[in-house]
Amino acid sequence: xxxxxxxxxxxxxxxxxxxxxxxxxxxxxxxxxxxxxxxxxxxxxxxxxxxxxxxxxxxxxxxxxxxxxxxxxxxxxxxxxxxxxxxxxxxxxxxxxxxxxxxxxxxxxxxxxxxxxxxxxxxxxxxxxxxxxxxxxxxxxxxxxxxxxxxxxxxxxxxxxxxxxxxxxxxxxxxxxxxxxxxxxxxxxxxxxxxxxxxxxxxxxxxxxxxxxxxxxxxxxxxxxxxxxxxxxxxxxxxxxxxxxxxxxxxxxxxxxxxxxxxxxxxxxxxxxxxxxxxxxxxxxxxxxxxxxxxxxxxxxxxxxxxxxxxxxxxxxxxxxxxxxxxxxxxxxxxxxxxxxxxxxxxxxxxxxxxxxxxxxxxxxxxxxxxxxxxxxxxxxxxxxxxxxxxxxxxxxxxxxxxxxxxxxxxxxxxxxxxxx
Ligand SMILES: [Ca+2]
Ligand SMILES: [Ca+2]
Ligand SMILES: [Ca+2]
Ligand SMILES: [Ca+2]
Numbered sequence: 389x390x391x392x393x394x395x396x397x398x399x400x401x402x403x404x405x406x407x408x409x410x411x412x413x414x415x416x417x418x419x420x421x422x423x424x425x426x427x428x429x430x431x432x433x434x435x436x437x438x439x440x441x442x443x444x445x446x447x448x449x450x451x452x453x454x455x456x457x458x459x460x461x462x463x464x465x466x467x468x469x470x471x472x473x474x475x476x477x478x479x480x481x482x483x484x485x486x487x488x489x490x491x492x493x494x495x496x497x498x499x500x501x502x503x504x505x506x507x508x509x510x511x512x513x514x515x516x517x518x519x520x521x522x523x524x525x526x527x528x529x530x531x532x533x534x535x536x537x538x539x540x541x542x543x544x545x546x547x548x549x550x551x552x553x554x555x556x557x558x559x560x561x562x563x564x565x566x567x568x569x570x571x572x573x574x575x576x577x578x579x580x581x582x583x584x585x586x587x588x589x590x591x592x593x594x595x596x597x598x599x600x601x602x603x604x605x606x607x608x609x610x611x612x613x614x615x616x617x618x619x620x621x622x623x624x625x626x627x628x629x630x631x632x633x634x635x636x637x638x639x640x641x642x643x644x645x646x647x648x649x650x651x652x653x654x655x656x657x658x659x660x661x662x663x664x665x666x667x668x669x670x671x672x673x674x675x676x677x678x679x680x681x682x683x684x685x686x687x688x689x690x691x692x693x694x695x696x697x698x699x700x701x702x703x704x705x706x707x708x709x710x711x712x713x714x715x716x717x718x719x720x721x722x723x724x725x726x727x728x729x730x731x732x733x734x735x736x737x738x739x740x741x742x743x744x745x746x747x748x749x750x751x752x753x754x755x756x757x758x759x760x761x762x763x764x765x766x767x768x769x770x771x772x773x774x775x776x777x778x779x780x781x782x783x784x785x786x787x788x789x790x791x792x793x794x795x796x797x798x799x800x801x802x803x804x805x806x807x808x809x
Contacts, residue, residue: 449756449776452805454479454488454797455495464799466786467513467522469500469546474790476500477797477805478524480508482531485524485544485553490788502544502553506530506537506566510584513784514573516543517600518580524553525582527568539566539586541598543612558598558612561586569593569624576615576628576636585626593623595640618657621646629677629690631656632713641672643696654692666711667721671696671704676735678710678748680761680769687712687761687769691724691748693732704730706752708759710769724771729754729779738785738794740808747808749776749796751783756798758808776806 459481466475469487476489487500510527524544530537539561544553565587574583581599588594595617601610617638625641642652652671655663674693679686689712695705706729711721734751740758748759759771782799795805
Protein backbone atom coordinates (compact mmCIF):
# COMPACT_ATOMS: atom_id res chain seq x y z
CA UNK A 389 0.00 0.00 0.00
CA UNK A 390 1.35 3.39 -0.88
CA UNK A 391 1.40 6.51 1.15
CA UNK A 392 1.69 9.93 -0.49
CA UNK A 393 5.07 11.20 -1.51
CA UNK A 394 6.61 13.28 1.20
CA UNK A 395 8.49 16.47 0.48
CA UNK A 396 11.32 16.77 2.92
CA UNK A 397 11.14 20.53 2.63
CA UNK A 398 7.62 20.59 3.98
CA UNK A 399 7.44 17.53 6.17
CA UNK A 400 6.34 19.18 9.35
CA UNK A 401 2.94 19.86 7.85
CA UNK A 402 2.43 16.45 6.34
CA UNK A 403 1.40 13.13 7.74
CA UNK A 404 1.44 9.74 6.14
CA UNK A 405 -1.84 8.23 5.10
CA UNK A 406 -2.85 5.31 7.24
CA UNK A 407 -1.12 2.23 5.92
CA UNK A 408 -3.15 -0.83 6.74
CA UNK A 409 -4.00 -2.51 9.99
CA UNK A 410 -1.44 -1.69 12.64
CA UNK A 411 -1.71 -3.26 16.06
CA UNK A 412 -1.19 -1.43 19.30
CA UNK A 413 2.18 -1.14 21.00
CA UNK A 414 0.92 -3.43 23.72
CA UNK A 415 0.32 -6.11 21.10
CA UNK A 416 3.76 -5.86 19.55
CA UNK A 417 5.67 -9.15 19.70
CA UNK A 418 9.07 -8.96 21.31
CA UNK A 419 8.25 -5.42 22.29
CA UNK A 420 10.55 -5.04 25.27
CA UNK A 421 13.48 -2.82 24.26
CA UNK A 422 16.92 -3.06 25.78
CA UNK A 423 16.85 -1.22 29.08
CA UNK A 424 19.83 0.68 30.36
CA UNK A 425 20.39 -2.22 32.71
CA UNK A 426 20.17 -4.53 29.69
CA UNK A 427 19.09 -8.11 29.42
CA UNK A 428 18.18 -10.62 26.78
CA UNK A 429 14.70 -10.06 25.48
CA UNK A 430 13.08 -13.34 24.73
CA UNK A 431 13.37 -17.06 25.32
CA UNK A 432 14.82 -19.31 22.68
CA UNK A 433 13.17 -21.88 20.53
CA UNK A 434 15.10 -24.41 18.54
CA UNK A 435 15.38 -24.12 14.80
CA UNK A 436 12.70 -26.44 13.53
CA UNK A 437 12.90 -28.63 10.44
CA UNK A 438 12.82 -26.89 7.09
CA UNK A 439 9.39 -26.86 5.46
CA UNK A 440 8.15 -25.70 2.06
CA UNK A 441 7.98 -21.92 1.97
CA UNK A 442 4.48 -20.69 1.22
CA UNK A 443 3.94 -17.43 -0.59
CA UNK A 444 1.54 -14.98 0.96
CA UNK A 445 0.57 -11.42 0.27
CA UNK A 446 0.79 -8.92 3.13
CA UNK A 447 -0.68 -5.69 1.90
CA UNK A 448 1.00 -4.87 -1.38
CA UNK A 449 4.25 -6.59 -0.44
CA UNK A 450 4.99 -10.27 -1.00
CA UNK A 451 6.01 -12.37 1.99
CA UNK A 452 7.95 -15.60 1.62
CA UNK A 453 8.38 -17.79 4.70
CA UNK A 454 11.83 -19.34 5.22
CA UNK A 455 10.37 -22.48 6.74
CA UNK A 456 12.21 -22.47 10.07
CA UNK A 457 11.23 -21.77 13.64
CA UNK A 458 13.72 -19.57 15.49
CA UNK A 459 13.67 -17.38 18.60
CA UNK A 460 12.10 -13.94 18.96
CA UNK A 461 15.46 -12.20 18.83
CA UNK A 462 17.06 -14.36 16.12
CA UNK A 463 19.23 -12.18 13.88
CA UNK A 464 19.56 -12.39 10.12
CA UNK A 465 22.08 -11.54 7.39
CA UNK A 466 22.59 -12.36 3.72
CA UNK A 467 25.73 -13.48 1.89
CA UNK A 468 26.56 -15.38 -1.29
CA UNK A 469 28.37 -18.25 0.35
CA UNK A 470 28.85 -20.39 -2.80
CA UNK A 471 29.40 -17.58 -5.31
CA UNK A 472 26.48 -18.47 -7.59
CA UNK A 473 25.06 -14.94 -7.62
CA UNK A 474 22.22 -15.70 -5.21
CA UNK A 475 22.50 -14.79 -1.56
CA UNK A 476 22.13 -17.37 1.15
CA UNK A 477 20.44 -16.32 4.40
CA UNK A 478 22.10 -16.71 7.79
CA UNK A 479 20.02 -16.94 10.96
CA UNK A 480 21.94 -16.71 14.25
CA UNK A 481 20.61 -17.30 17.73
CA UNK A 482 21.57 -18.95 20.99
CA UNK A 483 20.91 -22.27 19.24
CA UNK A 484 23.65 -21.61 16.70
CA UNK A 485 23.98 -20.42 13.12
CA UNK A 486 22.10 -21.90 10.19
CA UNK A 487 22.64 -20.74 6.61
CA UNK A 488 19.71 -21.32 4.27
CA UNK A 489 19.90 -21.60 0.49
CA UNK A 490 17.15 -21.91 -2.06
CA UNK A 491 16.21 -25.51 -2.74
CA UNK A 492 15.74 -26.32 -6.44
CA UNK A 493 12.57 -28.13 -5.42
CA UNK A 494 11.16 -25.03 -3.75
CA UNK A 495 11.61 -23.44 -0.36
CA UNK A 496 14.89 -23.28 1.52
CA UNK A 497 17.29 -25.84 2.94
CA UNK A 498 20.16 -25.66 5.42
CA UNK A 499 23.48 -25.43 3.53
CA UNK A 500 25.86 -24.63 6.42
CA UNK A 501 25.81 -24.50 10.21
CA UNK A 502 27.94 -23.51 13.19
CA UNK A 503 27.48 -23.99 16.94
CA UNK A 504 26.57 -21.21 19.36
CA UNK A 505 28.87 -19.49 21.85
CA UNK A 506 25.97 -17.90 23.76
CA UNK A 507 23.39 -15.38 22.65
CA UNK A 508 23.76 -13.93 19.14
CA UNK A 509 23.73 -10.27 20.16
CA UNK A 510 24.78 -9.01 16.68
CA UNK A 511 25.20 -10.46 13.18
CA UNK A 512 26.49 -9.12 9.88
CA UNK A 513 27.91 -10.36 6.58
CA UNK A 514 30.08 -9.02 3.79
CA UNK A 515 33.68 -9.00 2.64
CA UNK A 516 34.96 -8.16 6.09
CA UNK A 517 38.68 -8.72 5.43
CA UNK A 518 38.92 -7.26 1.93
CA UNK A 519 39.98 -10.51 0.21
CA UNK A 520 36.95 -10.60 -2.10
CA UNK A 521 35.19 -13.52 -0.44
CA UNK A 522 32.24 -13.22 1.92
CA UNK A 523 32.39 -13.68 5.66
CA UNK A 524 29.81 -13.82 8.41
CA UNK A 525 30.46 -12.18 11.77
CA UNK A 526 28.61 -12.85 15.02
CA UNK A 527 28.90 -10.94 18.26
CA UNK A 528 28.29 -13.64 20.84
CA UNK A 529 27.35 -12.66 24.37
CA UNK A 530 25.18 -13.33 27.38
CA UNK A 531 21.81 -14.95 26.99
CA UNK A 532 19.14 -15.62 29.58
CA UNK A 533 19.96 -19.33 29.38
CA UNK A 534 23.71 -18.67 29.35
CA UNK A 535 24.26 -15.63 31.52
CA UNK A 536 27.97 -16.36 31.88
CA UNK A 537 28.67 -16.58 28.14
CA UNK A 538 31.60 -14.24 27.37
CA UNK A 539 31.70 -11.56 24.68
CA UNK A 540 33.32 -13.11 21.61
CA UNK A 541 33.44 -11.68 18.09
CA UNK A 542 33.68 -14.58 15.64
CA UNK A 543 34.18 -14.48 11.87
CA UNK A 544 32.98 -17.44 9.80
CA UNK A 545 33.89 -18.69 6.35
CA UNK A 546 32.74 -21.73 4.36
CA UNK A 547 34.95 -24.79 4.15
CA UNK A 548 34.61 -26.52 7.51
CA UNK A 549 34.04 -30.23 7.88
CA UNK A 550 30.55 -31.69 7.47
CA UNK A 551 28.98 -28.49 6.20
CA UNK A 552 30.23 -26.53 9.17
CA UNK A 553 31.47 -22.98 8.86
CA UNK A 554 35.09 -22.34 9.84
CA UNK A 555 35.32 -20.03 12.84
CA UNK A 556 38.02 -17.45 13.48
CA UNK A 557 37.90 -15.42 16.68
CA UNK A 558 38.46 -11.74 15.89
CA UNK A 559 38.10 -10.26 19.37
CA UNK A 560 37.43 -11.24 22.97
CA UNK A 561 36.53 -7.96 24.67
CA UNK A 562 36.91 -7.83 28.42
CA UNK A 563 33.57 -6.68 29.84
CA UNK A 564 31.14 -7.16 32.67
CA UNK A 565 28.22 -6.90 30.20
CA UNK A 566 28.70 -9.35 27.31
CA UNK A 567 26.68 -7.65 24.59
CA UNK A 568 27.49 -6.25 21.14
CA UNK A 569 25.34 -3.35 19.97
CA UNK A 570 26.76 -2.61 16.50
CA UNK A 571 28.31 -4.94 13.91
CA UNK A 572 28.74 -3.72 10.32
CA UNK A 573 31.07 -4.00 7.33
CA UNK A 574 32.92 -0.69 7.10
CA UNK A 575 35.74 1.22 5.42
CA UNK A 576 38.11 3.41 7.38
CA UNK A 577 41.52 4.86 6.52
CA UNK A 578 41.38 3.15 3.12
CA UNK A 579 40.87 -0.30 4.64
CA UNK A 580 37.96 -2.71 4.47
CA UNK A 581 37.02 -4.08 7.82
CA UNK A 582 34.47 -4.45 10.53
CA UNK A 583 32.87 -1.79 12.70
CA UNK A 584 31.69 -3.11 16.03
CA UNK A 585 30.59 -1.78 19.37
CA UNK A 586 30.29 -3.63 22.66
CA UNK A 587 29.42 -2.77 26.22
CA UNK A 588 32.47 -2.50 28.46
CA UNK A 589 30.34 -2.19 31.59
CA UNK A 590 26.69 -1.71 32.45
CA UNK A 591 26.41 1.62 30.62
CA UNK A 592 29.61 2.29 28.68
CA UNK A 593 30.04 1.22 25.06
CA UNK A 594 33.28 0.95 23.12
CA UNK A 595 33.37 1.49 19.36
CA UNK A 596 36.09 -0.31 17.39
CA UNK A 597 37.21 -0.61 13.77
CA UNK A 598 38.89 -3.96 13.13
CA UNK A 599 40.72 -5.18 10.04
CA UNK A 600 42.87 -8.04 8.88
CA UNK A 601 45.65 -7.89 6.35
CA UNK A 602 45.68 -10.81 3.91
CA UNK A 603 48.90 -12.68 3.20
CA UNK A 604 50.43 -12.20 -0.24
CA UNK A 605 49.41 -15.72 -1.23
CA UNK A 606 45.85 -15.05 -0.10
CA UNK A 607 46.08 -17.73 2.57
CA UNK A 608 45.45 -16.96 6.19
CA UNK A 609 46.36 -13.42 7.09
CA UNK A 610 47.30 -11.35 10.07
CA UNK A 611 45.44 -11.46 13.37
CA UNK A 612 42.63 -8.94 13.51
CA UNK A 613 43.92 -5.49 14.37
CA UNK A 614 41.84 -2.92 16.21
CA UNK A 615 41.53 0.83 16.29
CA UNK A 616 39.46 2.06 19.21
CA UNK A 617 37.10 4.84 18.14
CA UNK A 618 35.88 5.82 21.59
CA UNK A 619 34.23 4.69 24.81
CA UNK A 620 31.06 6.60 25.56
CA UNK A 621 28.04 6.18 27.76
CA UNK A 622 25.24 4.26 25.99
CA UNK A 623 26.85 4.72 22.55
CA UNK A 624 24.97 1.74 21.13
CA UNK A 625 24.90 2.68 17.44
CA UNK A 626 27.97 3.47 15.35
CA UNK A 627 28.36 4.25 11.66
CA UNK A 628 31.25 5.26 9.39
CA UNK A 629 30.17 7.29 6.35
CA UNK A 630 31.86 9.73 3.95
CA UNK A 631 31.81 13.44 4.67
CA UNK A 632 31.61 16.03 1.85
CA UNK A 633 35.35 16.74 2.16
CA UNK A 634 36.17 13.07 1.61
CA UNK A 635 37.07 12.27 5.19
CA UNK A 636 35.55 9.31 7.00
CA UNK A 637 32.86 10.51 9.39
CA UNK A 638 32.32 8.51 12.57
CA UNK A 639 28.71 8.84 13.74
CA UNK A 640 27.26 7.77 17.07
CA UNK A 641 23.59 7.33 17.98
CA UNK A 642 22.52 6.85 21.58
CA UNK A 643 19.21 5.80 23.13
CA UNK A 644 20.23 7.59 26.35
CA UNK A 645 22.52 10.49 27.14
CA UNK A 646 25.34 11.08 29.57
CA UNK A 647 23.18 11.17 32.69
CA UNK A 648 20.93 8.37 33.93
CA UNK A 649 17.65 8.33 31.95
CA UNK A 650 18.57 11.51 30.09
CA UNK A 651 17.60 11.84 26.44
CA UNK A 652 19.84 10.29 23.84
CA UNK A 653 21.25 11.96 20.74
CA UNK A 654 23.18 11.53 17.49
CA UNK A 655 26.49 13.22 16.69
CA UNK A 656 29.59 13.21 14.54
CA UNK A 657 32.54 12.16 16.68
CA UNK A 658 35.75 14.05 15.97
CA UNK A 659 39.24 12.58 16.27
CA UNK A 660 39.71 14.69 19.41
CA UNK A 661 36.48 13.40 20.92
CA UNK A 662 34.52 16.55 20.04
CA UNK A 663 30.84 15.96 19.27
CA UNK A 664 29.04 17.74 16.43
CA UNK A 665 25.33 17.12 17.09
CA UNK A 666 22.84 16.25 14.36
CA UNK A 667 19.29 17.47 15.02
CA UNK A 668 17.24 14.87 16.88
CA UNK A 669 14.17 14.87 19.07
CA UNK A 670 15.50 12.45 21.68
CA UNK A 671 17.10 9.03 21.80
CA UNK A 672 18.32 7.33 18.63
CA UNK A 673 17.86 3.59 17.98
CA UNK A 674 19.43 3.07 14.53
CA UNK A 675 21.72 4.71 11.96
CA UNK A 676 22.23 4.37 8.21
CA UNK A 677 23.95 6.20 5.36
CA UNK A 678 22.21 6.73 2.04
CA UNK A 679 23.48 8.54 -1.09
CA UNK A 680 20.70 9.44 -3.55
CA UNK A 681 20.08 11.77 -6.47
CA UNK A 682 22.59 13.13 -8.97
CA UNK A 683 25.60 10.75 -8.94
CA UNK A 684 27.91 13.74 -9.32
CA UNK A 685 26.29 15.68 -6.50
CA UNK A 686 24.27 13.19 -4.44
CA UNK A 687 22.46 13.89 -1.24
CA UNK A 688 24.68 12.13 1.31
CA UNK A 689 22.29 11.65 4.16
CA UNK A 690 22.67 10.14 7.60
CA UNK A 691 19.31 8.66 8.58
CA UNK A 692 18.29 7.62 12.07
CA UNK A 693 15.48 6.13 14.09
CA UNK A 694 14.69 9.04 16.38
CA UNK A 695 12.26 9.71 19.23
CA UNK A 696 13.27 7.06 21.77
CA UNK A 697 12.38 7.53 25.43
CA UNK A 698 12.96 5.21 28.34
CA UNK A 699 9.20 5.31 29.08
CA UNK A 700 8.79 3.90 25.62
CA UNK A 701 5.16 2.80 25.77
CA UNK A 702 4.02 6.23 26.96
CA UNK A 703 6.44 8.70 25.46
CA UNK A 704 8.55 7.22 22.67
CA UNK A 705 7.76 8.13 19.06
CA UNK A 706 9.05 6.05 16.17
CA UNK A 707 10.45 8.79 13.97
CA UNK A 708 12.58 8.37 10.88
CA UNK A 709 14.81 11.38 10.22
CA UNK A 710 17.46 12.08 7.60
CA UNK A 711 20.10 14.82 7.81
CA UNK A 712 22.79 15.99 5.42
CA UNK A 713 25.65 18.44 5.77
CA UNK A 714 25.93 21.66 3.80
CA UNK A 715 29.17 23.01 2.45
CA UNK A 716 29.49 25.07 5.63
CA UNK A 717 29.27 21.88 7.71
CA UNK A 718 25.85 22.74 9.12
CA UNK A 719 23.37 19.88 9.18
CA UNK A 720 19.90 20.10 7.67
CA UNK A 721 17.47 17.53 9.10
CA UNK A 722 14.02 16.57 7.86
CA UNK A 723 11.55 14.04 9.15
CA UNK A 724 10.95 11.27 6.61
CA UNK A 725 8.21 9.43 8.47
CA UNK A 726 6.33 9.49 11.73
CA UNK A 727 5.85 5.75 12.00
CA UNK A 728 3.38 3.91 14.15
CA UNK A 729 4.96 2.42 17.22
CA UNK A 730 7.73 3.58 19.49
CA UNK A 731 10.95 2.87 17.62
CA UNK A 732 12.68 2.34 14.29
CA UNK A 733 15.33 -0.14 15.40
CA UNK A 734 16.88 -1.10 12.07
CA UNK A 735 17.74 1.02 9.02
CA UNK A 736 19.07 -0.41 5.76
CA UNK A 737 19.60 0.83 2.23
CA UNK A 738 19.52 -1.13 -1.02
CA UNK A 739 17.81 -1.34 -4.38
CA UNK A 740 14.48 -3.08 -3.78
CA UNK A 741 12.81 -2.39 -7.13
CA UNK A 742 15.76 -2.86 -9.47
CA UNK A 743 15.80 0.66 -10.90
CA UNK A 744 19.44 1.27 -9.99
CA UNK A 745 18.78 3.65 -7.10
CA UNK A 746 18.64 2.71 -3.44
CA UNK A 747 15.64 2.60 -1.21
CA UNK A 748 15.80 3.27 2.52
CA UNK A 749 14.30 0.44 4.61
CA UNK A 750 13.14 0.90 8.18
CA UNK A 751 12.08 -1.86 10.56
CA UNK A 752 10.27 -0.67 13.65
CA UNK A 753 8.15 -1.89 16.51
CA UNK A 754 5.04 -1.84 14.30
CA UNK A 755 6.01 -1.98 10.64
CA UNK A 756 8.55 -2.77 7.95
CA UNK A 757 8.58 0.07 5.44
CA UNK A 758 10.57 0.99 2.36
CA UNK A 759 11.13 4.59 1.28
CA UNK A 760 11.82 5.40 -2.36
CA UNK A 761 13.81 8.60 -2.76
CA UNK A 762 13.21 11.02 -5.60
CA UNK A 763 14.33 14.53 -6.45
CA UNK A 764 11.40 16.77 -7.31
CA UNK A 765 11.34 19.57 -9.89
CA UNK A 766 12.50 22.04 -7.26
CA UNK A 767 15.53 19.87 -6.49
CA UNK A 768 14.23 18.78 -3.09
CA UNK A 769 14.71 15.24 -1.82
CA UNK A 770 11.42 13.42 -1.30
CA UNK A 771 10.57 9.91 -0.13
CA UNK A 772 7.59 7.76 -1.02
CA UNK A 773 6.67 5.24 1.69
CA UNK A 774 5.68 1.63 1.02
CA UNK A 775 4.37 -0.66 3.75
CA UNK A 776 6.05 -4.07 3.34
CA UNK A 777 5.14 -6.00 6.47
CA UNK A 778 4.79 -6.09 10.27
CA UNK A 779 7.35 -4.89 12.77
CA UNK A 780 10.30 -6.80 14.21
CA UNK A 781 13.75 -6.54 15.72
CA UNK A 782 16.27 -7.68 13.11
CA UNK A 783 16.42 -7.29 9.33
CA UNK A 784 18.92 -7.45 6.48
CA UNK A 785 18.89 -7.07 2.71
CA UNK A 786 19.53 -10.08 0.49
CA UNK A 787 19.14 -10.96 -3.18
CA UNK A 788 18.11 -14.58 -2.67
CA UNK A 789 17.08 -15.15 -6.31
CA UNK A 790 19.84 -13.19 -8.03
CA UNK A 791 17.50 -10.91 -10.00
CA UNK A 792 19.22 -7.70 -8.94
CA UNK A 793 16.37 -6.65 -6.65
CA UNK A 794 17.00 -6.89 -2.92
CA UNK A 795 14.57 -8.60 -0.60
CA UNK A 796 14.26 -7.76 3.08
CA UNK A 797 14.77 -10.71 5.40
CA UNK A 798 13.28 -10.17 8.86
CA UNK A 799 14.35 -12.31 11.82
CA UNK A 800 12.37 -13.35 14.85
CA UNK A 801 10.41 -16.49 15.63
CA UNK A 802 9.43 -17.06 12.01
CA UNK A 803 12.01 -15.47 9.68
CA UNK A 804 10.60 -14.38 6.31
CA UNK A 805 11.47 -12.47 3.15
CA UNK A 806 9.54 -9.41 2.03
CA UNK A 807 9.82 -7.86 -1.40
CA UNK A 808 8.44 -4.78 -3.05
CA UNK A 809 5.65 -5.57 -5.53
CA1 LIG B 1 24.66 -18.42 -3.32
CA1 LIG C 1 36.54 -11.66 2.71
CA1 LIG D 1 15.39 1.42 -6.30
CA1 LIG E 1 15.98 -10.55 -5.61
